[in-house]
Amino acid sequence: MEGKAPDFSSGLVPKSRTNINSSTTIAFQKKDMITTLKVIFSTLLVWVTYIVISTSLENSLFKEWDFLGSIPWMRATLWDFYANIFIITLWMFYKEKSIFLKIVWVILFVCLGSIATCAYVLIKLFKLKPGEGVKELVGNR
Numbered sequence: 001m002e003g004k005a006p007d008f009s010s011g012l013v014p015k016s017r018t019n020i021n022s023s024t025t026i027a028f029q030k031k032d033m034i035t036t037l038k039v040i041f042s043t044l045l046v047w048v049t050y051i052v053i054s055t056s057l058e059n060s061l062f063k064e065w066d067f068l069g070s071i072p073w074m075r076a077t078l079w080d081f082y083a084n085i086f087i088i089t090l091w092m093f094y095k096e097k098s099i100f101l102k103i104v105w106v107i108l109f110v111c112l113g114s115i116a117t118c119a120y121v122l123i124k125l126f127k128l129k130p131g132e133g134v135k136e137l138v139g140n141r
Contacts, residue, residue, distance in 0.1 A: 030133035038125050045118035052115065085109050088117055095141060
């Protein structure tokens with residue numbers, strides 16, 4: 001098998017690993033998925049932060065507000081944004097126990113949008129214990 005690329009056709013774990021035992025394979029898959037999500041959300045956080053800062057340096061949102069508000073697609077985009085914020089907020093309300101943290105995160109979500117969302121998901125990803133996966137990320141309190 002030397003010199004041959006691993007076969008990933010069955011998922012994130014190469015077939016050569018699947019002959020270990022199934023619980024070890026599942027642990028590898030969970031770790032690979034969580035690592036992948038950390039990379040994706042870190043990249044998104046950096047990219048969106050860069051876009052927001054560079055755009056803010058070029059144009060002031062407050063100077064452009066009347067013009068932007070007159071564009072139907074901008075209004076639709078804002079409605080779409082706040083619908084997504086509502087969904088993310090419901091998930092965060094489920095995950096967080098502290099009323100103080102719930103209030104802080106709602107303010108951050110509304111003011112920072114995707115920047116706060118990526119940061120929240122990254123915090124939750126880095127708080128996962130070894131062996132925990134997406135199920136624990138999404139469902140556990």
